[in-house]
Amino acid sequence: MTPLGQPSGTAERRSWTLGLRATVAVTVAILVLGSAVVKGLVVGDGAADALEQEIGDSMTGLAQSLARQLDSTMWARANQIAALSRIEALKDPAVAQSTIDELKRRDPTIAWIGMTNSDGRVMAASGGLLLGADISSRPVHQEGMKGLFIGDVHEAVALRGKIPYLEGETPKFVDVSAPLQKADGSPVGVLAAHYSWEWAHASIRQLTEPLSDRRDLTLFILSVDGTVLIGPDQTVGKPLPVATLTARLRDGWSADRWPDGVTYVTGVAHGRGLHDYAGLGWTVIARQPANMVFAETNRLRLTIIGSGILLALLFSVIGWFAAGRIARPLSAIADAAGRIGHGERGVAIPDVGGVTEIRRLCVSLRDMVDSLTNKDAALMRLEDIAYEDRLTALPNRRYFEQYVEASAGSGGGSATVMYIDLDGFKPVNDRLGHDAGDAVLRQIGGRLAGIFRGDDVIARLGGDEFAAVLPRRAGHPAPDAGELACRIIAAVNEPVSINGEKVRVGCSIGIASWPEDDGDMATVMRHADSALYQAKRDGRNRAVRWTRVE
Template sequence: MTAIGQPSGSTAGERSRPARKPGRAIGLRATVAVTVAVLLLGSTLVKGLVVGNGAADALAKEVGNSMTGLAQSLARQLDSTMWARANQIAALSRIDALKDPAVAQSTIDELKRRDPTIAWIGMTNVNGRVVAASNGLLMGADISSRPVHQEGMKGLFVGDVHEAVALRGKVPYLEGETPKFVDVSAPLQKADGSTVGVLATHYSWEWAHALIRQLVEPLADHKGLTLYILSADGTVLIGPDPAVGKPLPVATLTSRQRDGWRSEVWPDGITYVTGVAHGKGLHDYAGLGWTVVASQPADIVNAETNRLRTMIVGVGALLALLFSGLGWIAAGRIARPLGAIADAAEQIGKGERGVAIPDVGGAAEIRRLSASLREMIDSLTNKDAALMRLEDIAYEDRLTALPNRRYFEQYVEASTGTGGGSATVMYIDLDGFKPVNDRLGHDAGDVVLRQIGGRLASIFRDDDVVARLGGDEFAAVLPRRAGRPAPDTAELAARIIAAVNEPVSFNGERIRVGCSIGIASWPEDDRDMATVMRHADAALYKAKRDGRNRAVRWIRSVMGAEG
């Protein structure tokens, strides 16, 4: 069995071993200067990152909301304009006088003269033949197959943007382009509700271009701002020339039904802050499902925040240089007296005689340190042997001469702290010991404990540790060494129980006690040694519940369920 002494890792030889000379390290002055510089630079970089990112996020949000607001404003104006035009044609169609083609012709000519956005306006009879038309265009033509007549016969009709090939070259438009129109038509009905024809209008798409120009002019300082108007199927109606007539390059922007903004990479590899708004109609006009998209390159949005971030980092670098210099000077007042103390301590450590810690000047704390070190060195002189004797006493149970709880716990921690190896833990508790103290007194109890301690010490192997934890509780750790078989815990427990059951003589009386044993293994039962010890303790109490004077091995499937 292991003898009383220092647990692994704290031998007297190790205490007397000279300390290794430290390698070359950076000085205090340099440490302070570098630390100040690093802290300032670090805080500056963090501040630049946080402020810059925060400003970038705030600016992106502001621009995104601005883009969304711009798109919503244009969408509302488009809806408002279309609602006004639809209401105008609906109101005109209800005038009885317009059923007369001659009256209708004069009214149409006046409307065309006053509203330049009307590209063509005409009246058809019930068969779809044009009987009145602005500037005489399409007069007598059959348009019965066109949606503007077919849908107009059913009720108020607003048609989406389309090309009007029949009117190309006959109405003013952008040079080289096929004109685009929006249709509005309404039925002409008699008092009895019968339909006699249709009032049909082609509104020039040029008015939408005019709306965009009005919105964009106040935003001339928004570099890179681009507006798109999309039809219900996602085709670009108005936008940069290469995009017109094609789907928007980023389809996900229009897939969402709610207005809002997002930052996204487009196919050209550039990230844009983009606002999206959907036409929702106005009053009884449901709208044509148009979508308005406003976008601006993110690098233009972030240019100001990048400049702010650069300025913060530059100022921080200058401050770091300045304050690190001041730190170098201030640290010198501390480093010099500390260096004198360190030199003296190193000489004392080498055993040089006549050397004392100097009484240095400088800061009050350093003077106190110097005085305290002198007193400490004096008090430590010639006390090492006494400390070793006291330590041996502290680890021994005075009654049984076995190791005590303190030694046992430190031994377990030292021998299993590295995580390697394996061991068996046995908790041993005497059965029937309390009646001995109650009936015969504590002297009899002490005799029993001394003899039981001696018997336990003789049973275990030399490298096993058995200790008295207190009262009538004992514990043992059986390390399992490589190259030799593990202990037979069942056979060992039987020997322990048999040895404890042997009577103890006291004043001519034979005293008998028994013992209960709990057994657990490390690391098989758990990799945490403290948990294994709790398992052994739980097994011990199960042994007592099962009838005492027996051993119980902790088993996870049984003991775990009971726990």
């Protein structure tokens, strides 16, 4: 335990009676007026920063929401195709055709869905598109034969003009395909779907409709290589004009100047995939012009400065009177606390009047001083109880084990270890009762405590078992373990008087040395225990020094 120390420094005693009142009044006036002026000057920047932070967080949140929605949609579509590919009946082109037609009817985001055989020939297709065509060279078939495949956004020239709502433009799709397999796992074909990129536009509209009040809000969706998939018309199909945004690895926001010369608050989020779907590496960017941040700030400056002048006068007067009620009791408390801090004995925190909080402070300080004064003694007593054997007043097993662990972990030194076990104790316990046995243990514990040196540790491990560690001190000869063992045996052999009857017990001792017998203290303890049992086998009431068996 570390005792409570004296204060490391001294505090200058101050007279609060007049000084505090004047200080409070002047300080309040300066603070209020200064705060008003400073706030009036910097409120624009502060408000701008706060609004910029708010907009930046909302941009990041919007981008993250869209990224999660895109990932969630792709995960659902991939699971749908993967589940359908495991239906045995879909290997039949007729069944596959009816299933495909129903799926196309129910899900308008499916631009095309079909089933191929192992050679890549389309055996069933929605609307009959590409039926009989060879798509074996396409990734949707090649990768689908290997396992579940999710392809990034791409153009499908073969379907130009064949899908009514995309007529006149080159449609863009996201591919999903999965193998149709035999019972042995070998693929016999592929179930493949082209999902129209229109669902991504629908996701953006769904997210941005509640934000119609956000002026000039723009969203971008980028492919894994940084190409703009969705964004303003002039940017689609090109790299994002601000390269630093695509290089950012973490979600977040920043204020960036774009090529049009406008600074935008820009939020960036990355698609992380969902569950077992790793994602396609898409990046979502949401931006809004930063100039709107400053629209409301200038109006606040004059209001704050004008009101600050009036408040400075009012609060300085109030502070003058309020400080008087606080200063007097605080002065008394501070004086007493200073004397206590300098170690002066017999000083108590005074019971002062004043406001309720000061009276509570006074009571709390008195209780704290009393608690701190008595803490050391109480903690030391609790620690003694935790580590003391209640019967013999020797250290207990818990203390002994922690002592041994600390000694072994100190990285040096040496010690002799003894295990001591009483011989003939059980018959005394059985014949005379546990009270007599406890009396024997108490007397034996006292004798053992008187034999060892002051820095030796002798502990009762439990029952009639004791253990001792004898550290070897630098510059002093090592204790003669044999001679000490003889003294222990002789002391234990002395008769013990129990209710007028003299009883005798003996003891067996096992001895080992650290680090001579082993560098690991736990192993040395086991060696000493083994030597103890050897002493028991050799006839008891003797000591055995552990030796290595060659």
